[in-house]
Amino acid sequence: MIRRAHHLQEERLLDSYLAERNREPLDPPVAEHLADCASCSTRYAELTAFMDTLRRDGDAEADAIFTPERLRLQQQQIARRLAHVGRPTRVLSFPGRIVQRTMAASASRTASRWVAAAAAAGLFVGVAVGASFQWRSQRQSRPTFFAADSGSARTARTAPVAARGSIPADVVSDDVFLSDLEIALERPHTRELLAFDALTPHVREISDQR
């Protein structure tokens, strides 16, 4: 136990390793002990081998990545960046011609925008006026129908029907609807439907047969 206490501690071994690596003289008592004690000598050898392998591996890995070529490129890059250090900042001046051209281009762009805006406004106004005109005309025509329904007033459209005798108003409107339908069916506008039209009996023909 006493003998073991005299063995070198790990810290002393590491110090010895560092001293040896940095080519500094070893502490004389430590050097003496290492020469005499096989156990400490083995431990020291193990530590040295471990540290040397770590270092060798690390250096080899870094050197494989930072090859001489890469270091040369790095140096060039540093030189390039250094060229700008200590020099006053350069202010880029824009040539007047380019500025004028840019201004003219922007003015024509502004004019075209105005034209587009005016066209859009005109379209909007046209649609609005058209809609209001239609609404107004619908509003004017609506009382005639109500008048025909109620029978209180006579319009130009309902007057001949009313004059025929005592036919109810809904029968009159059905009659008008059917005649409109008949006119529409008499003249099909689609060429493809002409054949069907020829084969199909018309409302008037049916009513005549009756």
Added chain:
Amino acid sequence: MSDMRTARDADVAPRATDDQRDPVVPSAAAAHRGVAAPLSEDSTLAVEIRGLVERGEMDEARERFGELVTLHQRRASRIAYQYLRDSSDADEVVQDAFLKVFSHIASYREAWPFEVWFTRILINGCLDRRKARSRRERWFVGGEISSADEARASAASPATDPEHRLLARERRARLARAIDRLDGRQRTVFMLCHYGDSTPREVSVMTGLKESTVRVHLFRAARKLRGLLGGRP
């Protein structure tokens, strides 16, 4: 990540606590702790570039700066790659770090080795990038190692046997996972010592931590890695 605030705030808003010291303007103690008496090659070069910039000879300064880039480029790329595990990110961080160095070369003081000053800036960039990435990954699922990087690493592997290549690939993935599981401060200290070839004293100056604290973190990181990797990587 929060435990690396010292390095994170290196050139912006340093906070001085027991373990954390002003990283931009080195204190006398820090300078004493971390600096060798004669100026190294890169530090001499940095002082020359600073003089050129102060005299307004920018073209000459840029040309000399190229030499400085050549001296530190490989090491910076290794550290950044191990930290970020993505070659594109690492590339950008390295470029940004060099640009930052050139832009702020007037604030460089030879009391510190140039390597220390530069590494602080680089680590800050890496931490910023990791932070931004973790913010992104809250919403998007990201791979640990990009497939392009993995393909490049596999292609450059000395093993021609597919089985060995596969084993090497698995080993790298295990190692990356294990390093990722380290505590933020442990990871930074381990990276700088192990992959950045820095001594604990230099790491102490870079991070603003005490040298004894750096050693403790390094020891804990190594022990944890051995535990995670089962004694062998």
